[in-house]
Amino acid sequence: MDFLFYLFLGTPIWMWATFIGVVLALLVLDLGLLNKGDHEIGVAQSLRLSALYIALGLGFSGFIYWQTDFTSTAHYLTAFVVEKTLALDNIFVIALIFSFFAIPRAYQHRVLFWGILGVIVLRGLMIGLGATLVAEYHWILYFFAVFLILTGVKMLFASGEKTHDIAANPVFRFFKKRMRVTEELHGNSFFVKQVDPKTGKLASFATPLFLALILIEIADLIFAVDSVPAVFTITTDPFIVYTSNIFAILGLRALYFALAAILHRFAYLKYALSVLLIFIGSKIFVAEMMDWEKFPAWLSLAITFAILAAGVLFSLWKTKDAVVDPKPAA
DSSP: OGGGGSEETTEEHHHHHHHHHHHHHHHHIIIIIITOSSOOOOHHHHHHHHHHHHHHHHHHHHHHHHHSOHHHHHHHHHHHHHHHHHHHHHHHHHHHHHHHHTOOHHHHHHHHHHHHHHHHHHHHHHHHHHHHHHHHOTTHHHHHHHHHHHHHHHHHHOOSOOOOOGGGOHHHHHHHHHSOBOSSOOTTOSEEEEEOTTTSSEEEEEOHHHHHHHHHHHHHHHHHHHHHHHHHHHOOOHHHHHHHHHHHHHTHHHHHHHHTTTGGGGTTHHHHHHHHHHHHHHHHHHHHHTTOSSOOHHHHHHHHHHHHHHHHHHHHHHTTTOOOOSOSOO
């Protein structure tokens, strides 16, 4: 059993195995027990699941503290909070995708479940590539930092609300043009067999449910362009980067059902996210100016919480009289 203590990307294999075991157990519990069969997830159940996933994500920091130190734990918590907050924008896009394809709430959980599985693999590949690049070319951290600062400034001064035209999305148009796609849903199936009107023969057709899944995966890749560099500027430890990302994403399904109807209450959170990205990107330069080896982990965590708390409270205050949309998604 000595191989369990061998290092993989700087962390013992048994710690990776423990993390993967926890994630697999959560996925089996979610699909096999808590959400077996197609059904609509209510707000109350969604809030309970969200609380469970957040508690597990925060609880994992105790495991990291037990095996490492306070600095690594603070880095994990900072990355977890940042990723969880950035996911709010992702939830808005997911709601638009479901609305465009008229996906009933009873089938939305199935799409999000398989979407999360894809995210786990894709984030792993992106983080593995990022870790390799950082190990070989440390200067790339400065590139990440500048990118985050510019992204934050762009978000801060962007005027008007973002619009997302799903019908004009090049990915949607690509698949719609090159795949056989049914005009209507067929239950919870991603693919169905039916007669092709062009050939008169039986053929496989994708359903709108599958196109929704593809667009959600693409949306996560786009959001990962911001979140992965952000976490690498917090810490370059691949174990901390990956575990914080996955624990934050695992609760995305539950968080979606809890927040889809009240996203308008976080309308001003984007300004806090802008400041947060600028802060995260500037840490590496501040540390050099202050002649620090690294920006203190505890200070980074405290400032992150303060920025997000201010953004949430201000947003809730400004939108307290906002009208609730009774049908956020079809």
